[in-house]
Amino acid sequence: MSKKIKSFISIFALTAMVFILLFTSENATFTVNAAKDNVVIVLDPGHGGTGDRNLGAQYNGISEKEITLKVANYAKAYLESFDNVTVYMTRTTDTVVSLEDRVKFAKSVNADFMYSIHFNASVDHDLCGSEVWVSAYDKYYENGYEFASAEVAELSKLGLYIRGIKTRLGNNGDYYGIIRHARNYDVNAVIIEHCYIDHPADLAWIRSQADPYQALGIADATAIAKYFGLKSSKLSIDYSNYKNVDVKTPTRVMANDLTAPTVCTLNSAVMNKSTGDINASITASDPETPIIYYRYSFDGGKNWSYVVAWDHSKTTNTVVINDPSKSAASLTIQVYNQYDLKTTSSTISISK
Structure with missing residues (x-):
């Protein structure tokens, strides 16, 4: 495993919980969902x-349609260990089911919530991590966000x-069909994108x-059980006092960010010639959504x-970038916001 992949793995676990706290900081109160x-x-x-x-997604010998079914089967089996819960699945075999038919089924069984299970891949194979997509509208945003907060905590x-x-x-409203149809049929729904199957990390x-x-x-x-305050006599688990993040019903459409980060400044870059480690000071910010990644280039942006x-807790970070050749003369930084919109810094010379 390369140093840059090891570096990512070693720090993403440390920053994940910071991200959750920052992302939910506007929702300072909590509620307890009493189980039905x-x-x-x-x-x-x-x-x-x-x-x-x-x-x-099909990559690295992994087929998304197969592993989503595996995850759903495991989730169903575990959920059924809890009291007073009925679990259905929109498909149990390798078969085509339309998005609207999935939602119609959820509506027909009076579902309290529908969870669409997915995995990710990106065009350039350059993204990684977990995310939850929720409706942009009224109570569906509120309920989706409250569950999603529990979900990302478990994934973290x-x-x-x-x-x-x-x-x-x-x-036509929400972009993703499963969420759009769910709102039309008055069903709470989210999409859980567990991770990317095409990224080394x-x-x-x-x-x-x-x-x-x-x-x-x-x-x-577990996130579902916590959200609904479920108990399990079989497992001796009681989430009846679990506190969900309390999100107020929005009075506006919670639209996605469409603009790139406003600030991406590479302040300095100094190399230790004996190790090839470059200490780089970067300032990055976005007024609407968090900065979630950076990447670097030694050739002015031709290769990244x-x-x-x-690190979401800071606007300016000092990072260590290793140049195995110990010969890089320049450095360029690119930062991504939460919607994968990018801003590139100026290229500066590396001091040695």
């Missing part, structure tokens, strides 16, 4: 069947980097686990490193 007589949950394993979109405990709780708008996490899909399924089920976690 019976909670109805619908788990939606993403994709399924044949055809490009039905396969989901597993050592996954947290990309955030996010909305996205399209021409997330792949390293997957391969480090005895059964990563069981770990993720239990994490999802893998993304590295950004």
